[in-house]
Amino acid sequence: MTPILFYGVPSGCSFGSIVALEWLGQPYRLSRIEMPEVVTSEAFRRINPVGETPALATDAGAIVTESMAIMNWIGARGIDSALGFAQGTPEFNRLNQMLAYLNTTFFNAFVPLWHLYEHASDDTTKAVLREFGRVKVEKAHAQLNAMLGDRRWLLGDRRTVADAYFAGIARWTDYHGVVNRADYPNLDRLYRQLQEDPAVRFAHGIEAQAEVKSAGGFAGHVELEQAWAETLAARQQRLAA
CATH class of the missing domain: 1.20.1050.10 (Glutathione S-transferase Yfyf (Class Pi); Chain A, domain 2)
Incomplete structure (x- = not known):
């Protein structure tokens, strides 16, 4: 599946993950998580038991939480453009x-x-x-x-x-x-x-729910329940492979 970033509003630190994904230029989607109402809900705790954003559902259905881990995930896919570097260097x-x-x-x-x-x-x-x-x-x-x-x-x-x-x-x-x-x-x-x-301007626009054009790989928003269902399906497909 196309990776999904769960970002928190208002003013979440997950803003930076949106910017990094835009710079990466690869397809991704977003799921908007209102704070504190939705981020502390049982529905979101299926994604992250800690009840915090950001969280990232990868193409394989794995969940990556914590900004530092997500940035390293993005950086590993952006080595060619020097967004990140090979581990051990x-x-x-x-x-x-x-x-x-x-x-x-x-x-x-x-x-x-x-x-x-x-x-x-x-x-x-x-x-x-x-x-x-x-x-x-x-x-x-x-x-x-x-x-x-x-x-x-x-x-x-x-x-x-x-x-x-x-x-x-x-x-x-x-x-x-x-x-x-x-x-x-x-x-x-x-x-x-x-x-x-442009990526920072895009992230500001996303938070404000304005009409903004991606300069990267943004492929649209997805609701929390749909994102969770797709994540489970991707896991099952991986296990069956």
Whole structure:
């Protein structure tokens, strides 16, 4: 079957997986998962028991969860275009290192702010969470700004799946408003450059449910129940082969 990416709205980090799939240029479909209602439902937990997006149903009916794993899945299929690199090479190690930093440090810096957004609390708790988040976000921005330096992309002269993942997380800076990205000129340059990319514009349009044209391999949306049925059928076909 054609792979299906389950992406979360609003403002899910799965945005980056859409960008990466567009860059890959191979056929894929999307299944829109509303958060928190649908993502925590029993129907979606058949896809991912953790109840989080993104998740990817592969052409063989296997389920891949967690952004880092999905980015590596996409990267392995985009080696010819340098979106990813062969495992065991120095380039792969650098890419994996950057994905891990984005996943564990840059993403994690926003966790207190998302908790503040998603859960009711008193004014004191809100103030503590916001200040804790601000400090973490400032530190992560300063670190990544220094790591990027004057390179055009996170790893050098060519974009990789790491840049796609960054595009999905970096927009949270504007969403939460605790730091000014302009204070980190290298990150600001990369972010602005990404906003002009057709794949990033497409992903924004997909989230907004606007009429947008794919520059990659987008083959349409599929409802959750249909996606699950196709996934099971692909598994059965694989086992019968």
